[in-house]
Amino acid sequence: MYSSTKTPLFGNFCALLQSISDQRGTQEKKKRLAKYIYDWRFNYGDDFYEAMRLLLPHLDRSRYGIKETMLAKAYTDALRLGKTSTDAYNLLKWKLPSTSKYTKSSGDFAAVAFEAISSRSTITTSTQSIHDVNVLLDDMSRSKSEEKRKHDLFKHIVEQYTPFEQKWMIRIILKDLKIGMSENSVFDVYHPQARELFSVCSNLEKVCKDLRDPHTSIAKSTIQLFEPFKPQLGHKEVPKDVRKVLFDGHFYIEDKIDGERIQMHFEKSTGKFRWFSRKSTDYTHLYGDSPQSSKLTGIIADCFEAESLILDGEMIGYDPKLDVFLPFGSLKTTAKDETLDPHKSRPCFIVFDMVYCNGFQMSKYTLADRLKVLNSVVKEKRGYLNLLPREEKSTFQDIVHALDRAISLRKEGLVIKNPGSTYEPGARNPTWIKLKPEYIDSLHDNCDLIVIGAKYGTGRRGNRLAQFLCALRDDRIPDNENPKFLTFTMLGTGYTVDELDEFGKILENLQPYNAKNQPSWLVHPEKSDEVPDVIVHYAKSVVVEVKATEIVWGNMFGSGSTLRFPRFMRFRKDKSWSDIMTYSEMVAAKRSGTIGGQVRASASQHDFLDHKHKRAKTAGVRSKKSYSLLASQRGIDTKDIERRSKLFEDMTFYVVTGGNGHTKNGLEEKIQENGGTFVQTEITAQYVIAGNKSITVNSIIYHKNRDIILPQWIIDCDEKQDMVPLAPKYMLFATNKSEQLFRVKMDQWGDMYTQDTTEQTLGEVLSQIKVDISDVQKMRDLCEEIQERYFKEPLPGMIFQRVNAYLDLPTSDDDMNQLCYLKLRDKLWLVSMQIQFYGGTVVDDIKPGITHVVMDKERLEKLLPLTRSFLG
Structure with missing residues (x-):
């Protein structure tokens, strides 16, 4: 399939990679690579580019578009594995511990694939050269979207390469050799100036070509126009x-x-x-x-x-x-x-x-x-x-x-x-x-979360739990119902090896995660990118204290938000699932810019000087942390508010947000002045007030059992010192029960059956009438009907009301230079705006109903083809 040129066998190169991977210490790794490069130059010449591409695959510009999942499917087909076989499952679920007692690898896809290939391959001798591998990889890069070609390539790999060679080829394709040697170490071995040259050209081929002689030096490398460089x-x-x-x-x-x-x-x-x-x-x-x-x-x-x-x-x-x-x-x-x-x-x-x-x-x-x-x-x-x-x-x-x-x-x-x-x-x-703020410890806040899922690690963390899906409790669920937990963040840093082992001991009775069949207590997006390998029941899990810089938007989690830079602090075995952070606390914390309920202090010089990049070991006993309600949950201080009426007496309100120039605190003050009471949760409130939709408001709407009233109702009641009847105009959201009540008292537009209409109420009713303006033809017919019924003379400014125009816009196929193209397009665009401004419509393709065709006088040669188009 591929013809060899004078390069070493790929099997020998794989042996080098294995040797470097097994060797400890950077200097020893460098010695082995230096000997290989010396032998290459002695036997095959100074052009080392073919090997350098494979040695530093992450710097090669080839793009294969292949990751572990696609490789798993490709090998399942190439090896003719049954879709439900153990090896096919292990390939697809390569991070999970193996289900077979004969398979030991997990967390390293290349090692898992090697075991599946070894038991089936009959290829024992290396026959393919490094050049053959590069030709094959170039072909793979060109065939990214051709499934049949990819299938043929992997079939060729299985039939021509040993299992050992395939393991290293997989790592090259994934652009991660895992040999413990950085690109700078490789460059230093190849040539003293290689690192400097690559930083200004980002071109492996140029580095290998210009520095092919190890005993010569070149002038100081400089940045060149149209050549990418590594930025400072x-x-x-x-x-x-x-x-x-x-x-x-x-x-x-x-x-x-x-x-x-x-x-x-x-x-x-x-x-x-x-x-x-x-x-x-x-x-x-x-x-x-x-x-x-x-x-x-x-x-x-x-x-x-x-x-x-x-x-x-x-x-x-x-x-x-x-x-x-x-x-x-x-x-x-x-x-x-x-x-x-x-x-x-x-x-x-x-x-x-x-x-x-x-x-x-x-x-x-x-x-x-x-x-x-x-x-x-x-x-x-x-x-x-x-x-x-x-x-x-x-x-x-x-x-x-x-x-x-x-x-x-x-x-x-x-x-x-x-x-x-x-x-x-x-x-x-x-x-x-x-x-960044996260560099300074005092700018972080803590929260308590429950672990409900986990991912297995890769590489050194293979075969053990390494990342943990944490959740908060949904306090919108009544206490007499089973609890629900909303996923919130994926925790992957901050713990020691011993703490990682403790996670494994604590989390027992793990169950495989199935996005389409989640337990009733868990809320996690089915198509989330953050997919746990296993889940654990909340009653059998552990609470952890997590530190982070802030709460940000995150639609890959069930809460709709997530933590920025989360870090594990410690286990909280003194707490249970009922003590963790709730959804309402999270929403309030996000709004106030804090996480754990405390006001964030300003940075100081002391914070900078005390900063440590690595988490220091903490004593087993920590000072007790005092908690209080978040500022957004406390409401206003009412001790100085004077009551001036009993308008809202015996009425309880929950003001979620303000609106129309009235703040949450301002509305709460009016409620208090008029004898009412306000709380910070909808559970005990008779009336929920909100000026716009937010996460909190949407969560209340989701249950469809509470009316949400606009702040204007509070304002109007206060101004008139009377309980103004609720109407659709005051509702941000109305339950089915309220809508039925409204239909008894008024028509669908809010016009009360038992009250006289005033100029103001008529305007309000008309403003409630929603007209679907997306149906252009319907709108035109309506305008014409109104004009014919109520106006004897044509309406000013509607001279093109009956015009349905087609504009002869230029296309990329027309023979004209770019400047003429742009001028003509802009001229016809202006004509289009004028037609529509005066009541006409413009269409972009030829169809029945067109009344006028607009074209530039310089394009009259298009008149005949256009006429034929209309005649069919």
């Missing part, structure tokens, strides 16, 4: 000594952006753009390759006053309606939208550095100088291309104040930079310091 990264160490980032007594403070690190390459003479990620992935297809593109480049191409540029920054989603940046997960969705609608969410490139300009490498200049050039040659186009603002400060307290401000505004964090620093590709040094 922020140091994660908290600055105990601010002098490290000082330059002439100052440093820069920038906001850390929660986007994707992107570098933009641009050449004006050719109009060429290229976009690369931090890992050198080419994203040009997402953001555009020329000024004529319908992507981001088509909008920002006129922002650059330089012949060539390489900009470093963050790409992030931006919502122009709200004028806010969107969460990281929304970036790819916004980037794929090609509608060019200026009001829809879109990608925004936030630039914070320049490393190349007009043929000159800027990395050797100071940051202050680079920023001066950046500001002189790049023009900001807000919402599309932003220049990241920064503050120039000089003291440690300035950093503390800036972090406090970032925390209060829910920002990602800060980056502290030395203005005198040069740009070092691939480096992570103290001249750039990344500072």
